[in-house]
Amino acid sequence: MNVLEIDNVTKRFGNLVAVRDVSLSVAKGELCAIIGPNGAGKTTFFNLISGFFPPTSGAITFDGRDITKLSTHERVTLGMARTFQITEIFPELTVFENVRIAAEVAGGYRLRPWMNRSETEKIHERVEETLKLVSLETKTDRLVGELAHGDQRAAEIAMALALKPHLLLLDEPTAGMGDQETYQITQLIRRLHRDSNYTIVLIEHDMRVVFHLADRICVLDQGRMLAQGTPKEIAANETVQAAYLGSAA
């Protein structure tokens, strides 16, 4: 069973068609990269997957379950986690506190007035484990708002991981980063994919990152799915080249 099945999905905003008849299947453990020139509809597509708004037509299935009509937080509860192009974190809380909230919500404690000792310890362990995964274990007590951009992104990814997601949606994870940080994040994502077997869909502009990480690449252009395939196939694809060179990307 595929983790994500997107079936002929279209999104209209009045007269503007942002996404047109796009279909996509993502298998377990796969890393799928979505690329395309600016305005291609990538972010709208992402928003459809994460439940920001419902599609005008088409269906979305997650782990075999129809989620087309579900809200954002419901999808998160089912196992979808997302990061944003502009990092969405809790800036005035520490790294530890940021990830802790995610872990507590995922653990079902969000309405609790109280947690006993063993529950608290389990949550602490989970937070520490996740922070180690993203290499932030030395910075647990720093305020997230004060961290370097790359570390902030890592913290955001840690929050997503603490949710124990079946699907990780990463929206331009290397946006606004220099070479060093881009490398850092790319390695992190690679570890998550290869070592921890996460299923990941990401939007990226940086082709080095895309070709380094992706099992499969999907190219969107003007709301349509232009091409899908392995990195080799896409690199050789002439329509894709035209789309990138033809439009002022």
Add this chain to the structure above:
Amino acid sequence: MSAEQTRKLIVLAAIWAALLLAPYWMAPLGGYTALATRVLVLGLAAMSLNFLLGFTGVLSFGHAAYFGLGAYGAGLTLKFLAASTPLALIAGMLLGGVCGAILGTLIVRRRGVYFAMVTIAFGQVFYYIAFQWSSLTGGDDGLRGFSRQPIDFGLFKLDILSSANNFYYFVLFCFAVVVGAMGFILRSPFGRTMIAIRENERRSRFLGIPVERHIWIAFTLSCFFMGLAGGLYALVNNFADPRGLHYSQSGDFVMMAVMGGMRSFWGPLLGATVFVVLQDYLSSITVNWMSFVGLLFVLVVLFFPRGLLGFIQRSKA
């Protein structure tokens, strides 16, 4: 224990010491116990509002309604139902809390200024009812004809009617219970979701927090606390005032929270102290005290938005 924790404990101890000994250190400063009681109750109301405003980040500008409902609930209970202070307080708390719970369902669908507008409008409904239903509430003159009753503990009675000090300590006890509950909740997983919503609503949603539901819970809790504060206030003067329901009273509470420091737990209590003392002083020396209060609002907003405690914290850093 770290230095930070020790510091916090000392501050906490100092606050409680000051509160416990208030009747004794106030007199030499020209204060009197009843003033301290008033400050305590209004401080509790400001803290209850701040539970929502400062810690969840939600702007309710009609919160005095639940305060007023608490006052009328307590007063009406004492006047018509039973001569029991605890019952009156519970009635006040329930009236404020339940109305908050019901209205909350209508209100939480909106956010920002629109939320504020709707809370103001709903608050005014209750003001209007209190004013118009004069056969029950005494209308413009307010509700009178009741008084706080001595509390019967079985073995002994606590006379809170004639002894200002006794009443003060009773109020302090109620204050401690509510404040303790608030602190407890804020430190719990649920409390952390409240803070998360304040810090970044979108991220909270994308962590799986049903934001509207959590806001409703925080809103309802703060209305219960407000109701209790209102009930206590009715007991202060044995009087319930329709003006306590008006949005200008809400404005006062918000100002107390902002003035003391919205992001700090004890800030609103400090704000209430300064506000009440200032208002009392101003109204005794000039008939135009209203414009001075208005001026205070303007100055605080323009120059001290972080409030007194926020100001102090900043200069430390």
Add this chain to the structure above:
Amino acid sequence: MTQLLLFNVTNGLIIGAFYVLMALGLSLILNLSNVINFAHGGFLVIGGYIAYTITPYIGFWGALLLAPPLTAILGLAVERVLIRPLYGRDPLYSLLLTFGLAFIIEDGTRFIWGPQGKPVTIPAFLAQPLSNELFFITGYRLFMVAVVMIAVALLFLLLRYTRLGVRIRAGTLDLETVAALGINVQMLRSLNFAVGIFLAGLSGVLAAGQLGLEPTMGTGLLMPSFIAIIVGGIGSLPGTLVGGLLIGVASGLTAVFLPAASEAVIYVLMAVVLLLRPRGLFGEEGMMS
């Protein structure tokens, strides 16, 4: 019975027209700048008092023409000095500020003009009722409605066809883009505020002729304006128009059957609208924050 009904509905429409004038000004400021102007009632009062002060020199008509712009200039000054610093911040602060401002204005007018109500003289021919049959429609009330209709028409023309109006409308939808187009957003907000205050001042002059003048009259008229906006739908000026008339008429109708409840009914109306259609009658989806 029909006469009573007619009387009250007409009354309701007249009051409604008045609410519309107030609410439109409030709505303009809210939509563009995200500021709830608690001091709006205060500016109404100032408009009335300015009219009262200058009437002896230039007569009623002169005051009608001059008092609103004078009030608007005052509004402009207030916006520039007090409100502008708060735009980037949490809306809480502008709320508190206008709130405090309302206090200052109320006390200020009391200080300058005294706490007693002031009578305002209106031209004699206006004070006459239309006819013996329609005794309840005095000339002044018709006049008020006429002025409101002209003002509303002018406002909609301004918004539709002038450059300022188009910019205000665009700014209400997407202020960032408007700024990116190189338009001076600060000035836009100031002018928008001034227009809103102009309407408040005009309301004040009209109210003075009908109700007389006293320092506290502004606050009583603020709440119905709020409700008109909520009922009509936040973000929608036509909605505010409809909302104002609706609550006026509802109030008038209720006065026939249950006089005591005629004020309460507007709150009930608001609750019903919020239950059935949270965004208001004409409000847009997503105008949540």
